[in-house]
Amino acid sequence: MAPGDLKPVDDHPDLYYLDTGMYDVEGYGSVYIFDTDQPALVDTGIGTNREYIFAALDQLDIDSLAYILPTHAHLDHAGGAGFLAERYPEAEVLIHERAVRHLVDPDRLISGTKSAVGEMWTYYTEPKPVPEDRIRGLTDGETVDLGSLTLTAHEAPGHAPHQHVFETDTGVVFTADAAGLYVPDHDEIRVTSPPSQFDVHQCLDDVSMIQSLDPELLCFGHFGPRAYNEQLLDGYKRSLVEWVEAIRQRRESLSDDDAVIRHFVDHTELTEIWGTEKGREETKLNVRGVLSFLDRQD
8 A cells, every 4th residue: 555545444344444654654654434324533643644534535425524533642643633623523533531631732742742753753743632522532341333333442551541442343453552563564563662651561461452352353553454363462462571671681781771772773673664764763762661661660
C-alpha cells in the first residue's frame, strides 16, 4: 500500500484499512473504517494527512459518521479526532474515560508529545479540540453498537493508562499499541515503550488479555492487519522482557541515561525498517520510556 490507499480487509465485509502516510513511512499510519449501519472510524492518525481520511470516506460514499473511536489519546492515534468531529458534526467521539479531557483541552497532550517525539514533531499538526458535548468516555467492557456488529472496549493500560483495544463480535481485535508494532516485511513485532507511563508488567498482561480473546484477525495500530497467531504474540512478550532487561543492564554499566540512549540509538535496527530519522527517534522514545519505568520501580 501507498499513502492514501484504501483496502478492504479480507473476509471481513464492511471493514477497510487506510494508510495515512504518517511520518512519510509507508504503512505506519493505520486507520480503520467500518462501512456499517452506523459508520465508524477506529483511530484517526496525527491529523496532518486528514485529507486521505476524508477522501476514503467519500470513496465509500460515507457522508456521515456515527462514531470516531481513538484507541488512546496519543496523537498518532487521536490527533485527527477534532478535525474529523468538525467535518462530520453528527459523529460522537468515544475514547477511554481518562483520555476525554486531553482531547477537549489538548494543551498538555501537545506539550507531552513535543517532549516525547523530539524532532519528529515537524510531522505533526496541532490538534483541534473536540467540543465537550461531542465526546464521551468509555469504560472497560462497554459496547458500541454499529448496527451489523458490536464493538467491545477492553482496557489495556500498559502502553498508556488511557488505552483500549476494541473487539468485534466477528473475531477482529484492534490492538492499538497493546500488541506492539507489527512489521510486515519481517513478520515480527517490535517493542513500543514510550514515556512516561509505559509499564512492562501491565504490557505483558495486556498481550495475554488479547490472546485470551482468541481473535481471528489482529488490526494493529501501525502497519495494518495480520491473521492472529498466538506464537507471534508470545514472541512479543519475550521481546518486552528482553528489551527492558537490556536497558537495565546497560544503565548499570554506563555513566548516565544520555549515554544509555546514545548506545541504543547507535545500535538500533529500526533505521533499516523505517529509515534513519524515524528509526533513531523511535529508539530514543522507547529507551526513555523504559528508563522512566525503571525509575518508578526504584
